Amino acid sequence: MIGKLNHVAIAVPDLAAASALYRDTLGAEISAPLDLPEHGVTTVFVNLPNTKMELLHPLGENSPIAGFLAKNPAGGVHHVCFEVKDIRAARDRLKAQGARVLGDGEPKIGAHGKPVLFLHPKDFCGTLVELEEV
Numbered sequence: 001m002i003g004k005l006n007h008v009a010i011a012v013p014d015l016a017a018a019s020a021l022y023r024d025t026l027g028a029e030i031s032a033p034l035d036l037p038e039h040g041v042t043t044v045f046v047n048l049p050n051t052k053m054e055l056l057h058p059l060g061e062n063s064p065i066a067g068f069l070a071k072n073p074a075g076g077v078h079h080v081c082f083e084v085k086d087i088r089a090a091r092d093r094l095k096a097q098g099a100r101v102l103g104d105g106e107p108k109i110g111a112h113g114k115p116v117l118f119l120h121p122k123d124f125c126g127t128l129v130e131l132e133e134v
C-alpha cells in the first residue's frame, strides 16, 4: 500500500545552523525556509537524489514540535513520510486494522500542497508516520 519514502523530517533547534550543516558540510541542495503557520512550523527541504529531508523548526506559540524539542534539545528524527495513492482508502484500511490516526482523521494540506495524515507512533514501532497522497 505505501509507496516511496517522500521525506524524513528532523526537528531542529536552530534552522540556520541545520541548513548550513546540510548545505555546506554535507553538500546538499536545500530550499529557502517556508513558514507554515497552520502547522506551527517553518520548514527547509533538503533535496536528495532519491528522497528529501525536512528540517522542522517551531513557529508560533503552540507549535506541535515544541514539546518534541523540549524533550530532545539537540533535535532528532521527528517523522517519516510515505506516499500513498489514495489517502482516504489508506486511512480506512489502517483504521480497520486498529491503527490510530491523529487529529480528527481528516486529511489536511501539508507542506507540498498535498493531503496528509499522521499515524500514532505507538502503532508504528515508536515512529510518527505521515502519509501523503501523491
Ligand code: CO
Binding pocket: 007, 009, 054, 079, 081, 130
Ligand atoms: Co513531513
